[in-house]
Amino acid sequence: MDKGPEWRAFTPEEKASRIRVGLPASYSYHDKRLSTTIGRVDRDAFGRKLSLSTRFQMWRLRKWQIRCRVHSSVERNLAQAMMELDRLSDKLYIPGPVKEEAAVIYRKALNKGLVRGRSIAAIVAASLYAACRTTGTPRSLREIAESSFVDKKDVARCYRFLLWCLKVQVPLADPLTYISKIAERTSISGQTQGLAIKILQEAKRKHEVAGKNPKGFAAAALYIACLYKNEKKTQKDLAKAAGVTEVTVRNRYKSLKRKLALKIPD
Numbered sequence: 001m002d003k004g005p006e007w008r009a010f011t012p013e014e015k016a017s018r019i020r021v022g023l024p025a026s027y028s029y030h031d032k033r034l035s036t037t038i039g040r041v042d043r044d045a046f047g048r049k050l051s052l053s054t055r056f057q058m059w060r061l062r063k064w065q066i067r068c069r070v071h072s073s074v075e076r077n078l079a080q081a082m083m084e085l086d087r088l089s090d091k092l093y094i095p096g097p098v099k100e101e102a103a104v105i106y107r108k109a110l111n112k113g114l115v116r117g118r119s120i121a122a123i124v125a126a127s128l129y130a131a132c133r134t135t136g137t138p139r140s141l142r143e144i145a146e147s148s149f150v151d152k153k154d155v156a157r158c159y160r161f162l163l164w165c166l167k168v169q170v171p172l173a174d175p176l177t178y179i180s181k182i183a184e185r186t187s188i189s190g191q192t193q194g195l196a197i198k199i200l201q202e203a204k205r206k207h208e209v210a211g212k213n214p215k216g217f218a219a220a221a222l223y224i225a226c227l228y229k230n231e232k233k234t235q236k237d238l239a240k241a242a243g244v245t246e247v248t249v250r251n252r253y254k255s256l257k258r259k260l261a262l263k264i265p266d
Contacts, residue, residue: 026100026103027100027103027104027107028082028085028086028089028099028100028102028103029082030075030078030079030081030082031069031075035069036065037065038058038061038062038065040062042055074110077110077115077120078107078110080120081106081110081115081120081123081124082103084120084121084124084148085099085102085103085106085124085127085128086099088124088125088128088144088147088148089102089128091147092128092139092143092144092147094128094132094137094139095137097135098128098131098132098135098137099128099131101131101134101135102124102127102128102130102131103127105127105130105131105162105166105168106123106124106127108166109123109127109162109165109166112165112166114161114162114165114166118158119150119154119158121148121149121150122148122150122154122155122157122158123158123162124148125144125145125147125148125150125155125158126155126156126158126159126161126162127162128144129141129144129155129159130159130162130163130168130170132144133170133171133173134168134169134170134171136171136174136177137177138177138178138181140215140243141155141156141159142243143243172210173214174214175200175204175209175214175215175217175218175221176197176200176201176218177214178214178215178218178219178242179193179196179197179200179218179221179222180193182215182218182219182222182238182241182242183196183222185241186222186233186237186238186241188222188225188226188231188233189229189231191229192222192225192226192228192229192231193222193225195225195228195229196218196221196222196224196225197221199221199224199225199256199260199262200217200218200221202260203217203221203256203259203260206259206260208255208256208259208260212252213244213248213252215242215243215244216242216244216248216249216251216252217252217256218242219235219238219239219241219242219244219248219249219252220238220249220252220253220255220256221256222238223235223238223249223253224253224256224257224262224264227264228264235249235250235253
């Protein structure tokens with residue numbers, strides 16, 4: 001289906017003259033971008049300057065129109081939540097589709113009355129984390145909690161509450177999604193990343209990564225690949241980049257070495 005316009009334009013001026021609609025609807029705006037606005041233009045359609053009385057009238061209409069856009073408690077809640085979601089998305093570099101998914105999850109929670117009695121910021125952070133998990137976007141709960149200025153336990157509690165009430169199906173976390181993120185922070189080459197991905201794929205085939213921290217496995221696989229490719233990276237460097245402890249990386253490294261029968265060079 002082609003959702004574009006039915007007309008053609010060959011120059012920017014011709015395209016601007018034929019546009020009849022505004023921006024597309026978006027769930028990440030409290031009004032879905034469907035409300036109207038009264039601009040600050042002080043001229044009429046013929047380009048003639050408006051009189052002083054007409055300008056004052058339009059100023060009053062614009063003021064009341066802005067006030068009427070958010071008049072109920074639900075709309076005020078949505079306006080505040082979407083502002084917080086926009087701030088979080090910009091800070092964490094969240095893609096547009098993931099942001100839209102988080103907005104849909106929050107709207108479902110608001111319609112079911114799950115936000116009542118709870119922090120809006122915590123529910124927004126939990127919705128964003130649920131959207132990241134469902135779409136496979138590598139953002140950890142700690143990163144989202146630190147950016148939202150909400151305690152990690154509160155975000156985790158709201159996240160579990162949303163999953164239980166909204167019946168959100170979250171796939172298991174894949175360690176492969178964290179490879180590029182950790183490698184970028186530690187300046188690891190592309191060949192080493194490719195070898196780490198092969199190691200993790202073999203570990204997944206042998207059901208070794210299930211039920212364990214995916215970031216720890218990604219860091220351990222990168223550490224093994226660095227040993228093979230002779231890149232000088234320590235377990236401490238990779239643990240810091242992955243946001244896990246050095247003990248976790250060491251244990252996952254030993255587990256991969258034993259299960260996959262790897263011959264690690266000295």
